[in-house]
Amino acid sequence: MREINWLKKGVIYSIDVRSFKDGNHDGKGDFNGLLSKFDYLTQLGIRCIWMAPFYSSNQQDDGYDVTDYYHIDPQLGTMEEFRLLVEKAKANGIKIVLDLVVNHTSDAHPWFKTATGTPGSLYHDYYIWKAEKPPHDKEDLVFKTIEESNWEYEPSISAYFYHTFYKHQPDLNMTNPRVQTEVLNIIDFWMGKGIDGFRIDAVPHILRDKGDSRFSGDPYGLLGDWRRAVLEYNEHAILIGEADVEPENYPDFVQKDRLTALFNFYLNNYTFLALATQCADPLFGALKRLPLKDRRPYLNFLRNHDELDLERLTEKERKQVYAQFAPEPSMIIYDRGIRRRLAPMVDNDHRRIKLAMSLLFTLPGTPVLRYGEEIGMGDDLNLPERKGVRTVMQWSDQQNGGFSDVVPQALKAPLIREGKFSYKQVNVAIQAARPGSLLNDTQTMIYIRNKENELFAHGEFMLLNTDCDTVLAYAYYLKNEWLVAVHHFAEKTEETTLELPIHGNAAPISLIGTARSAFSNGRLIVELGAYAYSWLIIRQTP
Template identity: 30%
Template sequence: MERKWWHDSVVYQIYPRSYNDSNGDGIGDLNGIIEKLDYLKTLGIDVIWLSPVYDSPNDDNGYDIRDYEAIMKEFGTMDDFDRLLDEAHARDIKIVMDLVINHSSDEHQWFAESRQSKDNPYRDYYMWRPANPDGSLPNNWGSIFSGPAWEYDETTNEYYLHLFSKKQPDLNWENEQMRHDVYGMIRRWLDRGIDGFRMDVINLISKTPGLPDATVHPGALYGDGGEHYINGPRVHEFLHEMNEASFGKYDVLTVGEMPGATTDDAILYTDPARKEVNMVFTFEHMDLDSGPNGKWDVIPFDLLKLKQNFTKWQTALHETGWNSLYWNNHDQPRVVSRFGNDTTYRVESAKMLATLLHLLKGTPYIYQGEEIGMTNVAFEDIADYEDIEIRNMWKERTEQGASPAELLRSIHIKGRDNARTPMQWDASENAGFSTGTPWLKVNPNYPEINVEQALADEQSIFYYYQQLIRLRHDHELVVYGRYQLLLEDHPEVYAYSRTLEGETWYVYCSFADHDVNIPSTHDTSDRVIGNYEESVITDELTLRPYEAVVFRTFEG
């Protein structure tokens, strides 16, 4: 495998709106990020991934872009962005931008032109269709954000496709001129000096010709159009063309967010010989606590399923392709609340989950606040939630007669605003995030969980993450070693080994809130890292609640 700089890098995702507010307007901004670069340098990360900072009407918190080459005023100016880039690079930290090109905002200049007339030069930059002869929608697809995927526009008496919000019309990737305009925009950002892209829902850009009706699942109001746009018929062609025309000419990181991508798909997307993207974000492990009715149908976490899933991805992409590793991002609830224990064993389980993830093969992604063990939030009133997905779901399901209490329970567990509450810097008002009123309420537990407290405690989650990052930087085994699952059927312990050139690391992670004894089958005298001070070893290895421990052995 040809070695790349991003193989041993650790990425830190910043959701700018919630990170650090430098001017007191209640919204995080670019200058606020600059103020915290030394903090990130202390943590030891190599790359910052910025969620969108482009000009946007903010219907979906910046994932609806009005101008791809301007900065949202709330976040600052292009001069501020250039200063962030320079200040980060001065600290040997790279900057990766979010690239949202499945759709734009309905306020983008292209769409404003497109909706003017059917013969406008920009008309086919988007996906317009007339109603069916019987007056029904062009097809039965549902929006991922609830409701139908079509919005009527009276100017031309036609509908446009929007897989997400009605203010996020889908771009028409069949239009060659549109594609090349996008590639030009990408090149201009790269020439500015950025270090790569995280590519939003990039495997949805190719739709089945004719946009046929989709299967309607029991209880659903609309068809599941994913069968006609997830990993669509021309997606590999488009990604290869994009690579050749833009980022393939630069030494940068590209990661594609790809819901519904299998390991077979990922091998194709990330095979260096195919020249598409460097790595993908899989969603499979994020759906393990979702029932048959989707995300909001919450079922208990099953460790055996997690083991099977991670093992499948670690094994499939070992020789060809590359994994991304993540627990959290701006769309996912906090992992310590989701798969750990965010009360009695918050610190122990946060460190355990970090150990499990960071010693796998792939590029790890840390989401802001993960490194101090931030938790989910449980607002009691739906009015306290800002996320469009939550609000649309609430409206649709309460109108259908669903129990508000049950819906709130699902939102508390799986809602995206769990990740978007402001970063908790200290115990002062608003967690030190802003001197103004935060755009989204702060998690009430900020007096106990914050950066100032973490930096003052040598045993904190923060310093544990710092150690894990150092291990990846210092040991090739962590980067390139072969993975093997151990204790495959154990219901409470995730154990695996990593081996490279005669050296093996054994990683043990307990998901239990009580002591668990497991066989001790190898030398345990060389301990690499652990979240308890010392290990308990007799004839067996005793793992205490949410314990993580790693041992190292050498052949001969």
């Protein structure tokens, strides 16, 4: 398996251009706005930008309803502005990764319009059809409380088409070789623009048999085809995937030169269970169950642009998380997840937010940071479905939070204006000027992670037993150096003793955290306050 070192050694920052910064004064984010804030990203220390879809779309699902894969939504920018963005990123050592949305298109895509409007068209088989709705028509519904069936009637041809997500997003028939070629053409087009790879949306759904469409061979082979396609342009390019599956299935996606890495939904679920129960045991057990610990092809995250999907938990465990972080029915979505950002879930307790951030930057794998998490942005539950966590970036306490200089009534993206998470209370400018703020502490964590990236990327990972069920500890070992990360999930002060296979009395060096520690003859004693965390380096004498 080809190893991509830059992915293991950096931090990915997730951006939706629509919501980041308005640069052309029309009330909506765009490429010019992103370019104007590039210094902020370099100072934060991130090494890669994952960009949400910015292709032409029907504007029904924040870009995930594509109408043209080869053109940029004109409200967001031009191809020349995108070229300047790629150029700026390369000059600053930052990679650009695009969202590849090929499980489905918009029903306004020309392929679908031709499929329904031209009898006998080749595009008809770009989608999945049935003359009659099957009896079991809800088995793979993703939006169970919104959509009623996986099959939607199309009156123009008196047939039903298949959709995994919304009814306006018909699934592509990936068993069709012509569709497979279309995907390769899309990859070829954007790799030719100088990007560094793709994040593939909804990977397990792409590889499923649907309706009467059946793969003739191993569907996972498509991932290998797409990986080879990106490597033809750039030997360091990556292909990362959204795959919310059990950890035992991870190797199916990342072995044999398939995906470079995948988003670790499983570990994400048990991180929130540990935070909710204030007990380290769930996360300790989850880490023991993870496969491929030597390679660590994981992308760890706290929140993303969707709901906090808790499908990997049992019903009992899910209820425990709901009780702490989503006590109101309006906070729960699709009967499986939470539609909130992290800060409101923990009642804006910055001790707990920083604890979660420390986990993000030290757990085995690559950290992925959603825009606004570094300042503790909130959510707007008055917005429908997932849109509550897609409010605009809050730059300052000036008009529109510094996102746009249009009059407030002309803003085309939602902004949090009221309450303790309003732009007047939570913004970059205030936190940048305040020592010990969430932003500054996050920047410090990223700086130290970058500085110690050899240990995080290539060190031998090992879980450490503790004598306290509220404390999680693990270490990375490389070339006589140990980096030990300790996290305390509860409010009561605790002292824990860790056993390390190190001889002598080397003094621990504190990288981050205020915990008191002492080391002697293989025993590391750490005293942790409420929701405390500590990163320690111990150098073993050869």
